[in-house]
Amino acid sequence: MVQEPIRVGLMGLGTVGSGVVRLVKNHREDLFHRSGRRISIEKILVRDKEKERSVQVDPALLTDRPEEILQDQRIDLVVEVMGGIEPAYSCIRQALEGGKHVVTANKDLMALHGTELLTIAREKGCDLFYEASVAGGIPILRALTEGLSSDRITAIMGIVNGTTNYILTEMTRKGTPFADSLAQAQDLGYAEADPTADVEGLDAARKMVILANLGFHTHLSLEEVSVRGITDVTTEDIRFAGQLGYVLKLMGIAKRDEGRVEVSVQPALLSEEHPLATVDGVFNAVYVHGEAVGETMFYGPGAGEMPTATAVVSDLVTVVKNMGLGVNGRGIVAPYCEKRWKSSREIFAKHFLRLRLADEAGVMAGLTGIFAEEAVSLEKVLQVPVSRGDEAEIVLITHTASQHQLEAVLHRLDEMPAVRRLMSHYRVEGGEG
Ligand SMILES: NC(=O)C1=CN([C@@H]2O[C@H](COP(=O)(O)OP(=O)(O)OC[C@H]3O[C@@H](n4cnc5c(N)ncnc54)[C@H](OP(=O)(O)O)[C@@H]3O)[C@@H](O)[C@H]2O)C=CC1
Numbered sequence: 001m002v003q004e005p006i007r008v009g010l011m012g013l014g015t016v017g018s019g020v021v022r023l024v025k026n027h028r029e030d031l032f033h034r035s036g037r038r039i040s041i042e043k044i045l046v047r048d049k050e051k052e053r054s055v056q057v058d059p060a061l062l063t064d065r066p067e068e069i070l071q072d073q074r075i076d077l078v079v080e081v082m083g084g085i086e087p088a089y090s091c092i093r094q095a096l097e098g099g100k101h102v103v104t105a106n107k108d109l110m111a112l113h114g115t116e117l118l119t120i121a122r123e124k125g126c127d128l129f130y131e132a133s134v135a136g137g138i139p140i141l142r143a144l145t146e147g148l149s150s151d152r153i154t155a156i157m158g159i160v161n162g163t164t165n166y167i168l169t170e171m172t173r174k175g176t177p178f179a180d181s182l183a184q185a186q187d188l189g190y191a192e193a194d195p196t197a198d199v200e201g202l203d204a205a206r207k208m209v210i211l212a213n214l215g216f217h218t219h220l221s222l223e224e225v226s227v228r229g230i231t232d233v234t235t236e237d238i239r240f241a242g243q244l245g246y247v248l249k250l251m252g253i254a255k256r257d258e259g260r261v262e263v264s265v266q267p268a269l270l271s272e273e274h275p276l277a278t279v280d281g282v283f284n285a286v287y288v289h290g291e292a293v294g295e296t297m298f299y300g301p302g303a304g305e306m307p308t309a310t311a312v313v314s315d316l317v318t319v320v321k322n323m324g325l326g327v328n329g330r331g332i333v334a335p336y337c338e339k340r341w342k343s344s345r346e347i348f349a350k351h352f353l354r355l356r357l358a359d360e361a362g363v364m365a366g367l368t369g370i371f372a373e374e375a376v377s378l379e380k381v382l383q384v385p386v387s388r389g390d391e392a393e394i395v396l397i398t399h400t401a402s403q404h405q406l407e408a409v410l411h412r413l414d415e416m417p418a419v420r421r422l423m424s425h426y427r428v429e430g431g432e433g
C-alpha cells in the first residue's frame with residue numbers, strides 16, 4: 001500500500017525556510033528511505049507574497065494567512081522558521097493544541113516559553129523539536145537528550161553565536177573594525193533580523209537557557225541569566241589577551257556543582273590550549289562535561305541557510321519516524337531538578353583586568369595591596385606603553401578567585417584615586433596552573 005505523504009506547513013521562507021525547501025527537494029529520495037514517507041510542503045506562510053525569493057517555489061503554495069496552515073486538517077506538521085515571539089508563539093500553541101507536530105528553529109521562543117510549549121506537546125501526544133535553535137548545524141540537543149542521557153552533566157560551555165564569533169575572529173585576525181565585521185555577518189545571513197540580540201549576548205543567552213534546561217533538567221528563565229555582549233570589546237583588549245596567551249570569545253557558561261547552577265554569557269578569555277580557543281568564524285562549538293563521560297566537544301557551523309536547515313529537516317525526519325512508531329511526544333522529559341543558583345561566593349574563575357593608573361611612586365604597591373587584602377593573588381602582570389606621560393597602563397591576570405572577591409577588588413579600585421580608569425575586565429577560562 002502506498003502511504004500518504006507527510007504534509008508540512010512551512011511558516012517562514014527567509015534564510016532558514018529557503019534552506020528547508022532546498023533540502024527537502026534535493027535529498028528527496030534519501031529522506032524517503034530514512035523516514036519511510038514522502039515529505040510534501042503543502043503551504044508556505046510569508047509576510048509578503050510578492051517578494052522575490054532565492055528559492056523557486058510554486059506561487060500557489062504561498063499564503064500570508066497563518067490559519068490556512070493551522071486550520072488545514074490535512075497538515076500533519078508545522079515547521080516554524082519565522083522567528084520572534086509573535087505570531088510564532090500563538091501559531092505553535094495552536095498547532096500543538098490542534099494535534100499537529102511542530103519543528104522550530106526559534107530560540108527566542110523556546111528560551112521564553114519552551115517549558116510551557118513542551119508540556120502542551122506532551123499532553124497532546126505531539127512532538128516539538130527545536131534542534132536548530134541552538135548552534136545551527138550541530139546536533140547538540142540530541143547529544144544532550146539521547147547520547148548523554150545516561151550521564152549527569154556538570155558543565156556546558158559554548159561558543160553559540162556565529163555572528164559574534166565571526167566578528168571577534170575578524171577583529172583578531174585582520175583588525176577589521178566591529179561595524180564592518182557585523183555588516184559582513186549580516187550579508188552572509190548569520191545575524192538575526194535585529195542584530196542587537198547577537199552583539200549584546202541575548203541570542204547566546206537564549207541558547208544557553210535551552211542547553212542548561214536540557215542538560216540540568218531544570219527550569220531556568222532568561223531573566224536570571226547574567227548577560228554581557230561584545231559591544232565594548234576593543235582590538236587592544238584582544239591584542240593584550242594574545243600577548244598573555246589567551247583568545248577572546250563570547251562564551252556561554254553553564255556549570256553545576258552539587259545541584260547549584262551558574263549560567264552566564266560574557267566575552268571571556270580562553271587559554272590558547274583550550275579546545276574552544278580555535279573555534280573561529282561562524283563556527284560554534286559546545287563543550288560538555290559529564291560526571292561519567294568526562295570531556296566531550298561538539299563542533300560545526302552555528303548559523304547560515306543550509307547548516308540550520310539540516311537541523312530542521314533532521315527533526316522533521318524524527319517526527320515522521322515517531323509517527324510510524326506511534327510514540328510522538330513520549331520523549332519529552334519534564335524538568336525534575338529543583339532550581340538552585342550559586343551565590344557569588346560559589347562562582348570561581350580567573351580574571352583579566354586592564355587598568356589605567358597615575359604614573360606615581362607607590363601606586364603599584366597600593367594596588368597590589370588591595371588584591372592581597374582581598375586574598376586575590378596575581379598570576380601575570382604586563383605593563384603596556386601609553387601616550388600620556390603621567391599615566392601608566394597595566395594588564396593583569398589573577399589566580400582563581402570567587403565572583404564575590406572580584407567584586408570587592410573592583411569596588412576598592414574604583415575608590416582608589418590613583419586608578420584613573422578600569423579599561424576592561426573579563427573572566428578567564430582554562431589555562432589553570
Ligand atoms: N539565520 C540563521 O542562521 C539561523 C536562524 N535561526 C532561527 O531561525 C528562524 C528564522 O530565521 P531566518 O530564516 O534567518 O529569518 P528571516 O528573517 O530570513 O526569515 C523569516 C521569514 O519568516 C517570514 N515571516 C516573519 N514574520 C512573519 C509574520 N508575522 N507572518 C508571516 N511570515 C512571517 C518572513 O516573510 P517574508 O519573507 O515575506 O518577509 C520570512 O520569510 C529564527 O527563529 C532564527 O532565530 C536559527 C539558527 C540559525
Ligand SMILES: N[C@@H](CC=O)C(=O)O
Binds near residue numbers: 161163
Ligand atoms: N544569529 C544567530 C543565528 C543562529 O542561531 C547566530 O549568529 O548564531
